[in-house]
Amino acid sequence: MKAAALYSFGGPEVLTLTDLDEPHAGPGQVRVRVKAAGVQHFDAGIRQGWAPPSVDLGIPVVPGNEFAGVVDQVGEGVTGLPEGSEVLGYTTLGSYAEYVVAPADQIVHKPAGMPWDIAGGFSANGQGAHLCLREMKVGPGDTVLIHAAAGALGTFAVQLALAWGADTVIGTASEANHDYLRSIGAVPVTYGEGLVERVRALAPDGVDAAMDNAGPEALRASVELVKDKNRIRTMISDEAAEELGVPALGPGRSVERLLELIEIYEQGKIRLHIRNAYPLDRAADAHRDLESGHGHGKLVLTGLTALRPARP
Structure with missing residues (x-):
């Protein structure tokens, strides 16, 4: 072959x-x-x-x-x-x-x-996003911050959070990807210096949960913005997570998780x-x-x- x-x-x-x-x-x-x-x-x-x-x-x-x-x-x-x-x-x-x-x-x-x-x-990005958001207990009424939201992992995470009832999903991305984020339901924000202040302006009542797909600086910003570290997860910044007291992400790929994702896809809530x-x-x-x-x-x-x- x-x-x-x-x-x-x-x-x-x-x-x-x-x-x-x-x-x-x-x-x-x-x-x-x-x-x-x-x-x-x-x-x-x-x-x-x-x-x-x-x-x-x-x-x-x-x-x-x-x-x-x-x-x-x-x-x-x-x-x-x-x-x-x-x-x-x-x-x-x-x-x-x-x-x-x-x-x-x-x-x-x-x-x-x-x-x-x-x-x-x-399968892979979908299950990663599903696992992360479930561990963060994302649900109705939440304001959720997704770092690097325009990538495949972020794309799943934004749509899953909304499917599970989040009120607002804020997604970090370069300005070139802001229209894309709006198209999948996220409120876009530019990453980089001043991110914490920009997110606070968009979410004056606070951020309930945050998912880091971007790196240690994004994780540090998440710790500043989210009161409960148990509602923060990182997909890539394990050393920074240990330093900051953010829980490690557990294992979790399974057919059951994949079948749930497919069901949400067939409902038209994931594209x-x-x-x-x-x-x-x-x-x-x-x-x-x-x-x-x-x-x-x-x-x-x-x-x-x-x-x-x-x-x-």
Whole structure:
């Protein structure tokens, strides 16, 4: 099979299209012919040689931790996912490829009306935002601050907070992305120096909860703005969180969480903008786009031919 793999760690250029042996479904697993795979900052960390303690980065490494496609091989003991099923799911590695094998309990049926590129980029950021907001106990009447709200993770977080009854969601972003934030229901605010004062002007009664997707300075601003640190979480600033007394985010990807997200999507309360769709042989360009810090929405890989044209 073709895969975007790396044989050394470093910049985007280490991701190259290569031929690898096809994987096969073992007991409790299914093999999926991939139609689309999401591109994550997690994947960029893998590319640079970082990995969670439980993950062995044996060369070659195929990144990719979310996918959508068609089941084409079913392992022993698997029921409810016959060959030909259109699905989406998650794993830790392996999705930047024509085939991925994953445990059956990490895969769900794709809604018939969900486009492949949306499905391929739905699971990881959606579950991250869901976990974060649930731990923050976001609900009716809240004023919520989402840092880096125009990215894929922020896009999910803004819409989930509103779906769960938040009165106001304030989202930080560059001015170029303010119209996008308004389109998904957020009140935009420019990040950078003076952020705390700008947010206070928008929320004179205070901020109830805050989610950091931007970095330590955003987390420090959140601590100034939110009275209860138990209602603050960070997705990226673990050291700063420990220093500031902000609770660490727990584990939480699950099929149950993914199914709840799909239900909210089918209710029309979540929409995911695909910023760019790259063919598999341009995975390096997708990572360059990811790390540019520009644009809004989600990046995906879509096999050897992009479902939508990517920018040059």
